[in-house]
Every structure is written in structure tokens, then in C-alpha cells.
Amino acid sequence: MAKLNINGKVHDVQAEDDTPLLWVIREQVGLTGTKYGCGVAQCGACSVHINGEIRRSCSIPLSAVKAGDRIVTIEGLSATGAHPVQKAWAELDVPQCGYCQSGQIMAAAALLKKNPRPSDTDIDEAMTNICRCGTYQRIRAAMHLAAETAGKSKA
Amino acid sequence: MKNPEVSKVTNLSRRKFIVGSAAVAGGGLALGIPLAFDGAGAAAAAAKNATGTGTEVNAWVVIRPDNICVVRIARSEMGQGTETGLAQLVAEELDCGWAHVKTEFPTPGQSLARKRVWGEMGTGGSRGIRTSEDYVRRGAAAARLMLLQAAADQWKVPVAEVSVSDGVITHSASKRTTTYGKVAAAAAKISPPDPKSITLKNPKEWKIAGKPIKRLDTPGKLNGSLVYAIDVKQPGMLCAAIKDCPVFGGKLTSYDEAKIAGRPGVRRVVKVNDSTVAVVADTWWHAKTALDALPIVWDEGPNAAQSSVTIAERLKEGLTATSAYAFRNEGDAPKAIEGAAKKVEAVYSTPFLAHSTMEPMNCTAKVTADRAEVWVPTQNGEAALAALSEETGLPLEKCEVYKHVLGGGFGRRGGAQDYVRQAASIAKQMPGVPIKLIWSREEDTTHDFFRPISQCRGVAGLDADGNLVALHVRVSGQSINAFQNSPQAKDGKDDRQMQGYTDKPGDAQLGYTVPNLLIEYAMRNTHVPVGPWRGVNTNQNAVYMECFIDEVARAAGADPVEFRRKLMVNHPKHLAVLNAAAEKAEWGKPLPPGVHRGVAQFMGYGSYSAAVAEVSVSNEGKVKVHRMVLALNCGHAVNPGQIAAQVEGSVAFGLTATLYGECPVENGRMTSKNFDAYEILRLGEMPKIETVIVPTYDFWGGVGEPTICVVAPSVLNAIAAATGKPVRSLPLKNVKLLNA
Numbered sequence: 001m002a003k004l005n006i007n008g009k010v011h012d013v014q015a016e017d018d019t020p021l022l023w024v025i026r027e028q029v030g031l032t033g034t035k036y037g038c039g040v041a042q043c044g045a046c047s048v049h050i051n052g053e054i055r056r057s058c059s060i061p062l063s064a065v066k067a068g069d070r071i072v073t074i075e076g077l078s079a080t081g082a083h084p085v086q087k088a089w090a091e092l093d094v095p096q097c098g099y100c101q102s103g104q105i106m107a108a109a110a111l112l113k114k115n116p117r118p119s120d121t122d123i124d125e126a127m128t129n130i131c132r133c134g135t136y137q138r139i140r141a142a143m144h145l146a147a148e149t150a151g152k153s154k155a
Numbered sequence: 156m157k158n159p160e161v162s163k164v165t166n167l168s169r170r171k172f173i174v175g176s177a178a179v180a181g182g183g184l185a186l187g188i189p190l191a192f193d194g195a196g197a198a199a200a201a202a203k204n205a206t207g208t209g210t211e212v213n214a215w216v217v218i219r220p221d222n223i224c225v226v227r228i229a230r231s232e233m234g235q236g237t238e239t240g241l242a243q244l245v246a247e248e249l250d251c252g253w254a255h256v257k258t259e260f261p262t263p264g265q266s267l268a269r270k271r272v273w274g275e276m277g278t279g280g281s282r283g284i285r286t287s288e289d290y291v292r293r294g295a296a297a298a299r300l301m302l303l304q305a306a307a308d309q310w311k312v313p314v315a316e317v318s319v320s321d322g323v324i325t326h327s328a329s330k331r332t333t334t335y336g337k338v339a340a341a342a343a344k345i346s347p348p349d350p351k352s353i354t355l356k357n358p359k360e361w362k363i364a365g366k367p368i369k370r371l372d373t374p375g376k377l378n379g380s381l382v383y384a385i386d387v388k389q390p391g392m393l394c395a396a397i398k399d400c401p402v403f404g405g406k407l408t409s410y411d412e413a414k415i416a417g418r419p420g421v422r423r424v425v426k427v428n429d430s431t432v433a434v435v436a437d438t439w440w441h442a443k444t445a446l447d448a449l450p451i452v453w454d455e456g457p458n459a460a461q462s463s464v465t466i467a468e469r470l471k472e473g474l475t476a477t478s479a480y481a482f483r484n485e486g487d488a489p490k491a492i493e494g495a496a497k498k499v500e501a502v503y504s505t506p507f508l509a510h511s512t513m514e515p516m517n518c519t520a521k522v523t524a525d526r527a528e529v530w531v532p533t534q535n536g537e538a539a540l541a542a543l544s545e546e547t548g549l550p551l552e553k554c555e556v557y558k559h560v561l562g563g564g565f566g567r568r569g570g571a572q573d574y575v576r577q578a579a580s581i582a583k584q585m586p587g588v589p590i591k592l593i594w595s596r597e598e599d600t601t602h603d604f605f606r607p608i609s610q611c612r613g614v615a616g617l618d619a620d621g622n623l624v625a626l627h628v629r630v631s632g633q634s635i636n637a638f639q640n641s642p643q644a645k646d647g648k649d650d651r652q653m654q655g656y657t658d659k660p661g662d663a664q665l666g667y668t669v670p671n672l673l674i675e676y677a678m679r680n681t682h683v684p685v686g687p688w689r690g691v692n693t694n695q696n697a698v699y700m701e702c703f704i705d706e707v708a709r710a711a712g713a714d715p716v717e718f719r720r721k722l723m724v725n726h727p728k729h730l731a732v733l734n735a736a737a738e739k740a741e742w743g744k745p746l747p748p749g750v751h752r753g754v755a756q757f758m759g760y761g762s763y764s765a766a767v768a769e770v771s772v773s774n775e776g777k778v779k780v781h782r783m784v785l786a787l788n789c790g791h792a793v794n795p796g797q798i799a800a801q802v803e804g805s806v807a808f809g810l811t812a813t814l815y816g817e818c819p820v821e822n823g824r825m826t827s828k829n830f831d832a833y834e835i836l837r838l839g840e841m842p843k844i845e846t847v848i849v850p851t852y853d854f855w856g857g858v859g860e861p862t863i864c865v866v867a868p869s870v871l872n873a874i875a876a877a878t879g880k881p882v883r884s885l886p887l888k889n890v891k892l893l894n895a
Contacts, residue, residue: 015440016419023440027394032386033379035562037513038596042830045513074379081378089377093369093796096804097234098376099383099513099562124839130830132513132563133234134807136841138800 003067006031007076017063022046024062025073033074033102037130044129047103048073054110074102077109084153085109088146096133103129108143117147210339212301213347214272215245215294217259218339222322224251226295228258229266229273230283231534232372233564234804235859236797237283239370243793244288247364248295248356251335252321258371263536264555277535279569279687281760281857284793288855293350298342300353305342306333358791358852367796372560384532384559385517389589392519393422394439395581396446397592399602400430402455402823403682407432411450418445427580435581439593458682459823466608466681466820467504473631473677474502474612480648480678483658486671488616491625495616499710501703503613504884505695507818508606508688509599509825509833514562516594518578522547523587527554529575532561534568542572546579565808566687570639571604600833601825604686605818607633607652609695613703616671621711623722625671628656628699634678635692638685647678654692655700655759655864661854663693663759666729667704667722683820689808690863693759698885701755701868706881715754715872716742728788728851729756732763735849736786740767750781753873755865762789762856766865768842770873776892780810780842780870785862787846790854799846802862806844809866811836817886834888 004011006029013028025034025048034057037045041059048057049072050065065071077083085108088094095101104127111118111126118126123140131139209217209225217225226245232238238258246256266273274290275282299319306324307314310331317326322335358365375381400407410432412424420441425433432451436442473479492498519530520543527547533539539556547554561568578592594602609632616625634652636644643651654663656674688694708718716737723730733756742752749771756765769782785802792798815834819826827833867885874892875881882890 019440023438026386027438027440030388031379032382032388035383035513036385036515036593038830040596040829040831043513043835077378081374086377090369090373093373093800095234095370095373095376096236096800097513097561097563098372098381101376102379105377127838130513130835130837131807132511132565132835134804134836134841135800136807136836136838137803137844139838140841 002062002065004029004065004071005067005069006071007073013062015062017061019062021048021057021060021062021065021071025057031073031075035099035102037100042130043100044107045100045103047106047129049106049110052110052113054107074106077105083109084146084150085112085142088142088149091145092138092142094135094138094142096135100129100131104131104139108139108146112143112147112150116151118143210343212298212339212342213294214269215291216249216298218335220336222255222334222336223257224249224255224322224335225257225259227261227273229261229276230287231276231278231536231558231561231564233278233534233561235283235801236370236794237278238372239368240284240793240797241287241291242371243364243366243368244284244292245295247361248292249299250319250322253363253368255322256371260558262555262557263540264552266537267540267551276537277569278564279534279566281762281860285761285855285857290350292355293353296353296355297347297350300348301342301345302335302338304345305338309333309338309341364793365791367794370797381560383514383562384519384530385514385562385593387519387530387559387591389519389521392589392591393435393437393585394442395425395433395435395578395590395592396439396442397427397431397433397577397594397598398446398451399598400453400455401601402453402459403684404458405453405455405823406430408452408454410452415445415449418448421445423585424449425581425584427577431577433577433581433592435585435590439591443595455823461682461820461823463820467610469679469681470504470608470610470631473679474610474629476677479629479675481673481675482650482653482656483672483674486625488625488627488671488673491671492614492616492627495624496619497617497710499615499617499707501613501706501881501883502610503699503702504610505608505698506816506885507608507683507820508812508816509603509818509827510563510565510567510688511600511833511835512561512563512565512567515596515599516567516574517592518574519589519591520575520578520582521587521589522579522582525549525553527579528557529578530557530559531575532559532568533572533575534561534564534566535570535572538570539572539575542575543579546576547583565689566691567603569687571686596830597828600828604684606688606691606694607635607685608681608683609633611699613699615703615707617707617711621713623669623707623711626669627673628703629675629677630696630699631677631679633680633683633685635685635687637678637680644678649676649678652676652692653696655696655757662761664726665700666726666756666758667719668725669722682823690759690805690860693757693860693864694809694812694867697755697757697864698867698871701757701865702871702881702883705753705872705875719754719756728763729758732756732786732788732849733765735847736765736767736784739786739845739847740769740784742767751873751876753869753871753876755868755872757864758861759864760857760860761854762787762858762861764862764865766862766869768869768873770870770877772874772877772892778814778874778887778892780840782843782845783866783869784845784847785865786849787858787862788849788851789856789858789861790850791852792848792850795848798848798858801858802846803844805860805863806866807836807841809863810840810870813867813870813885814840814887817889
């Protein structure tokens with residue numbers, strides 16, 4: 001039995017120590033917004049925040065997660081779906097099939113938290129998740145839009 | 156005309172109503188039949204297979220008392236935007252107002268029970284809109300006419316005196332208004348007009364269709380709430396992981412179940428079919444790790460001797476074999492080449508490619524003695540239904556398919572439905588237990604129906620003035636139809652492999668006129684399973700034709716755009732799109748030092764495409780694609796915003812294939828297993844894309860696929876312009892480039 005703090009709620013989970021966090025989140029906790037894409041930390045569909053850092057949950061064993069760690073999944077990014085990244089994604093109609101977008105949004109939100117006005121180069125370096133539909137051009141534009149709107153709301 | 160006072164019809168037993176009205180079903184439109192979406196099993200279906208308290212005016216339109224118009228979408232949504240586009244077409248003819256539109260996906264079982272009232276469900280070949288636009292628009296227009304008639308009857312005025320806007324019906328003479336919600340029940344009882352008698356709106360007057368309206372399916376894709384098939388939960392569900400013989404055509408000999416008996420969560424090891432074994436466990440992670448630990452003995456069979464090298468040799472032999480299928484033979488190309496002032500020759504090749512949908516293959520199945528159900532991402536719900544029926548032995552009417560929004564399709568989830576058969580086989584062996592089968596990424600990449608491999612030899616003859624007088628193109632490669640045992644592949648002939656080279660207008664016409672033209676196909680099949688792949692055949696054939704035409708233009712000392720223009724005078728639509736791309740890209744205008752342009756044009760999937768790529772090659776031979784301009788004439792443009800999205804996506808798809816895409820074969824099996832080896836383009840490599848949509852409003856073309864095929868050749872032609880050396884084999888990662 002392990003205790004996991006996911007989206008502000010503590011869950012008791014029953015899984016072997018080497019179970020990847022992704023499958024604990026999906027199959028034990030039942031949150032399915034975090035996706036399986038490759039299992040080898042290549043595609044980023046499984047991206048979550050751990051203590052504010054972007055992490056690929058398919059390659060983090062349960063034993064590496066501490067009880068005090070704050071895990072945030074796409075379901076917990078904002079209570080109302082009104083995170084600036086989600087709003088910008090909606091505004092520019094970013095998703096196509098949508099399967100990778102949980103991970104893309106989590107990666108974008110993590111970058112913008114650290115770097116509120118990222119350059120194109122910053123985005124190139126941080127956004128390494130795979131989108132097979134090829135929504136990259138809109139992801140980039142939506143990140144700039146999210147940075148702008150978040151900046152304005154703070155000003 | 157019936158008494159319209161029965162507005163309570165929505166509260167009647169719909170089930171009873173269906174029985175009473177069943178005889179009406181059939182033909183193009185089944186009218187007056189509220190559909191029981193609340194039947195057994197349906198409530199657990201995909202979120203979009205929603206229940207609702209509405210009145211079905213006809214098969215395409217259900218209207219709720221609050222004026223919400225539920226539009227039925229028969230085609231699958233896999234990211235390409237067809238759900239939104241079809242809803243726009245229906246809303247346009249219905250005049251219901253876009254804010255009132257919701258959608259739902261009828262199930263294949265429901266369609267079958269109503270004599271396939273929703274028509275074709277298969278979603279591939281960029282046909283989702285272009286082959287159903289006519290009957291869905293007529294269905295919507297029929298519903299509008301019936302709703303107006305119902306209001307006119309109620310007011311006892313001629314129907315010509317009533318009008319509608321945003322679902323509000325008005326009789327201006329008496330200043331009376333009512334709504335679709337209020338008259339729907341009466342409308343459902345009115346005899347439908349003959350669909351053929353309906354005059355559809357002129358697309359130039361569209362207010363909802365033709366506009367860049369936002370997608371309907373975005374919200375659930377932003378917060379993790381959309382339930383893909385891989386996310387399905389069923390009471391008592393178990394999960395399965397699967398392994399097929401690594402060598403195609405090999406067999407499963409044995410496995411040692413005892414070795415994994417004590418592992419956590421493991422319930423059973425199941426032989427799925429002659430070549431496949433699965434482990435069933437309480438969670439997928441338990442099933443997957445137990446399967447990895449399961450000792451399995453395969454009979455790999457004779458195909459284990461096959462490799463990329465043996466396959467390439469077979470294809471190469473086809474390039475010069477004495478016998479080949481002459482797909483087009485006009486004039487006398489060999490003789491004209493013989494007598495030409497200048498001869499150009501080149502050999503090209505393209506590899507096998509996997510689809511790599513981000514959501515791996517999966518299917519949840521539940522099978523009992525008298526019922527079989529699957530929850531599945533499918534491009535072809537009816538093929539899934541048929542596969543389920545065949546695998547379980549249950550008749551079609553005892554089977555049902557719940558179609559979930561797909562996490563990518565790209566042709567992988569079309570006719571084959573292999574993963575449905577597998578899930579059904581496992582579930583049949585564990586009656587009553589819902590089984591969720593998920594493929595690992597490794598299984599997904601190595602057991603695909605790959606884009607077929609081919610090579611091409613081009614030979615051209617130029618006269619003394621640099622005019623192209625003869626062109627001989629021979630493609631040697633695998634046939635999808637032959638693999639699928641389709642009668643369309645016969646005696647070494649398969650026209651489908653020649654997509655983009657036909658002289659017939661309409662779908663995939665060659666845009667060039669050459670006085671002496673010979674286009675041949677040498678069918679050379681392999682042991683590797685092949686299938687459709689977003690833009691298949693036009694992708695490979697455009698690389699061959701468009702890179703070769705560029706080589707010929709260079710040999711003639713001509714500008715590649717000018718050289719093409721001279722060949723395209725008889726194909727004004729192709730030419731207009733080439734010109735649109737060249738103009739937007741400012742072809743001919745100087746670029747920054749080190750940046751070079753390449754061009755390509757081609758037709759496929761009913762639409763005309765052209766691209767200009769701006770590329771640089773570093774001193775180390777590294778390619779960077781800076782900017783791409785793509786022009787597309789798809790006839791009618793139902794949603795320009797989504798067309799641009801598809802064009803942008805097609806660049807990523809095409810560039811992935813250009814730079815990285817390759818599935819090598821060794822010892823009869825695929826060696827690239829995951830994204831570390833089978834690389835996919837990432838954001839940092841995405842060029843700036845400008846989409847130019849130039850619709851001519853006189854045909855209906857496809858959108859999801861057509862532009863992919865011009866991506867690779869325009870980039871390769873730009874590389875040739877940069878380095879002075881043509882690139883003739885893909886992917887680029889295997890080609891050593893040196894800047895000139």
C-alpha cells in the first residue's frame with residue numbers, strides 16, 4: 001500500500017513497487033486523462049507534474065514517488081478547465097485526435113510556469129512530446145497566446 | 156397529413172413506436188422513427204452515443220424540446236474534423252443555428268437494424284465528407300421542409316408563407332412564431348419529400364458550412380474527460396496483453412504457462428489464434444509484464460529468411476523485368492527516348508512505414524452465449540461488426556459495436572479490424588467477462604499493415620530545345636489489393652498502386668501531358684502485411700514523379716516551375732494550384748543565403764495539391780525545413796480552419812516520412828519497435844506552414860490526405876537545389892548529404 005497525493009487528494013494504492021506511475025494513475029486511481037503512448041519516455045503522452053516539474057509517468061516506478069510528492073494530472077490542472085493553456089488551446093482549436101494533448105498541455109503549462117514569456121527556441125527545447133496528427137504549429141501559437149493572456153491577467 | 160396535436164409523442168414509449176414504424180424504414184431516409192438510443196448496452200457506449208429525449212424527424216436529425224438539434228454522424232472521428240464538417244453541412248440545410256447543434260454517432264448495429272439507413276460508415280480515403288455530403292444535406296433539407304410544413308399545418312397557412320432562421324419558424328403575415336422543438340413531433344409524422352426533388356442551397360450562400368467554425372469535440376480533449384476506447388471501464392473487466400509471432404506468417408508452437416502462474420493478478424493465458432498468445436490479468440500492467448516473462452516457442456517458418464536486402468533485390472528485378480503491366484501507354488515512349496537528344500534516368504525507392512497512431516491498437520470485448528459487444532476505436536464500424544460476428548459465430552444482429560473517438564487512424568483502423576478479432580477471441584474464451592485488449596507500442600509498430608514498399612525507375616527523353624518528348628515510369632512494388640485478396644489485383648495488374656498517374660479526371664489524375672508516355676507496374680509482393688496509410692500510393696508515386704520531373708527540368712536547364720507549367724496546359728486545375736503555391740511562396744524571389752526552394756504538385760483523393768519548401772542543408776549535411784507553402788483545391792471548403800489544420804498535420808506526417816520513416820526487415824521481422832527507433836517529427840523541427848485554399852466550387856474533393864504527397868518531393872527538390880545532387884531514396888536519415 002502506498003499513499004499518493006494526486007490533484008490534491010490522497011489515494012491509497014495497491015501496486016507493486018516497480019509499477020510505473022502511469023499505470024497506477026490509470027488503473028488504480030482510475031484517472032484516464034493521462035495516456036499511454038510508448039512506455040519508454042519517448043512520446044510524453046503520459047506527462048504529469050510532480051512538485052511542479054514535468055515528468056513522464058510511464059518511466060517512474062511507484063517506489064520513486066514519495067508520499068509528500070504533489071502529483072497533478074490533466075484532470076487536476078484547473079478545476080474549471082480555465083487554465084490559460086487550456087483556454088488558448090480552445091481558442092486556436094489545437095487538438096485533432098486529441099490523444100496526446102493531455103501531455104502537451106501539461107508540458108506547456110509546466111514551461112509557462114517557469115518561463116512566462118518563452119521564445120520560439122524555448123518552446124522548441126521544452127516541447128518534445130510527439131503529436132502524430134501534427135498540431136505543432138498550433139501548439140506553438142497557443143503557447144504564445146497563453147503567455148500573452150496570462151501576462152495580461154496578472155498586469 | 157395527420158393531426159399535429161400529438162406533441163406528447165416524445166413521451167410515448169419509443170420502443171413501441173419503433174416497432175409500429177419499422178415498415179417505414181429503408182431507402183435513403185427512414186422517417187418518423189424516434190430511435191431508441193436507450194436500448195440495452197447503448198447507455199454504456201461512447202459518450203457521444205448519448206441518450207436524449209428528442210424526436211427523430213429523420214435519420215439524420217433529432218430535435219429536443221429545448222431546440223437542440225442532434226445531428227447523427229455515421230463516419231468516424233479520428234482527428235480529421237469530419238464530425239464538425241458534416242454537422243456544419245446538416246445545420247446549413249436545416250437552418251437550425253449552429254449554437255443548437257449537438258452530434259451523436261449511431262452504432263453499426265442500429266444502422267444494420269434499419270437497413271443501413273446511415274449509409275457507409277467506413278472512414279478512409281478522405282471520403283468522410285465528399286461521399287456523404289449529398290445525402291446528409293438532402294436529409295437535413297427534408298427535415299427542414301417537414302418542420303416548416305408542421306408549423307404551417309398548425310397555423311393552417313400555406314407552407315410557402317412560413318420561413319425559418321436559427322430554428323425559429325415565423326409566419327410574418329400573422330406575426331406568429333414557433334420553434335423546431337415545438338413542432339418536431341408533428342413534423343416526424345409528415346410524409347417526407349422525395350430527396351431527389353429537394354433543391355440544396357448554393358454553397359456560395361452558405362452561412363454555417365464554408366466557415367472556419369471551431370470543432371465540436373475540443374472541450375473533452377483539453378481536460379482528460381473524453382473517453383477513448385483505451386479508457387473504457389466495465390464492471391468486472393480484465394485486461395489483456397498480446398504477442399503475435401514476430402515473423403509474419405509464422406505460428407505459435409507452445410508457451411509455458413506454469414512459469415508465470417504465480418505472478419500478481421494473472422488470470423489466464425489464452426491462445427488467440429494460430430500465431431498469437433495473450434495474457435489476461437486484473438490490470439494491463441500485470442498482463443503486460445507477465446506476457447514479457449512468458450516463455451513462448453514460435454515456428455517462424457520460411458519467411459524468417461526475408462530481409463530488407465532480399466526484398467529490395469526482388470523490387471529491383473521488377474524495374475527491368477521484361478514483363479510489366481502497362482497502366483498507360485500513349486505514343487511510343489521507348490522509341491522516342493531512343494531517338495531523343497538527351498536522355499535522363501533515375502531510380503528511386505521508398506520503404507515500409509508504420510502508422511503509429513498515438514493511441515495503440517485496443518479493443519474491449521464482452522461475449523456471452525447470445526450477445527457480443529465491443530468498444531473500439533475503428534475507422535470502419537461495420538467492418539468491426541462483421542469481424543465480431545465472424546470471430547464469435549454470432550449473427551450480426553446479436554453483435555454491437557460502440558465506436559469511440561479514435562486516438563489517430565491514418566488508415567490503420569480500417570477494414571482489417573485484426574484487434575477486434577483478437578479481443579473477441581479472448582472474450583469468447585472467457586464468456587461474460589469484459590476483456591480490454593491493449594497492444595504495447597512495440598506490438599503496434601511491429602504488427603502493422605504497413606505502407607507498401609516500392610521502387611521506381613524513370614527514363615525521360617528531351618528534344619534539342621529541352622522539351623520533354625517521352626516519359627517512361629515503372630513502379631515495382633507491393634500491392635495492397637493483392638495482400639487483401641481483392642479481385643482488383645489480378646494477373647499482376649493493380650490500378651490502385653498507380654494512384655496519381657491516371658488520365659481519368661476526378662480522383663488522382665496526372666497533371667502532365669507528354670506525347671510519348673509509358674507508365675508501368677511490376678507487382679512484387681512480399682511477406683509483409685500492407686494496407687492503406689494516410690495518403691497511400693500518391694505519397695510514393697508523387698516522390699517518384701515529382702523528383703524525376705525536377706531532375707528532367709534541371710537536365711533541360713529549365714526552372715522547375717516553368718518546366719511544369721509547359722506540361723500542364725491541358726490540366727488547368729492542377730496548374731492553378733501550382734501557380735497559387737508558387738505565387739504565395741514568391742517563387743523566383745531571392746532567399747537568404749543557404750536557403751533553397753523546391754516545388755511539387757500532384758493530385759490525389761479527389762483534390763489538387765502543390766507545395767513549395769524552403770530548405771537549408773548545413774555543412775554537416777543536416778537538413779532544416781524553414782517554411783512550406785501548400786496550396787489545395789478541394790472543390791468545396793466546408794471548414795477552412797479545419798482544412799488548414801489538416802494541411803498543417805499533413806506536413807508533419809509527410810516530413811516524418813521524409814526525414815525518419817522506415818521499417819527495416821531482418822530475419823523476417825520488423826526491427827524498429829518504438830519511437831526511439833521509429834522516430835516521429837517533433838515540434839522543434841516543424842517548419843512554418845502557410846496554407847492557401849483555392850476552392851473552385853465545382854467538385855467535392857478530400858482533405859485529410861491529398862497534401863501529404865507533395866511534402867516529401869518539394870523538400871527533396873529543395874535539397875537537390877541546395878546540394879546539386881538529387882536524393883533518390885528515403886528516409887533522409889540514411890542519406891549522406893553534403894552541401895555543395
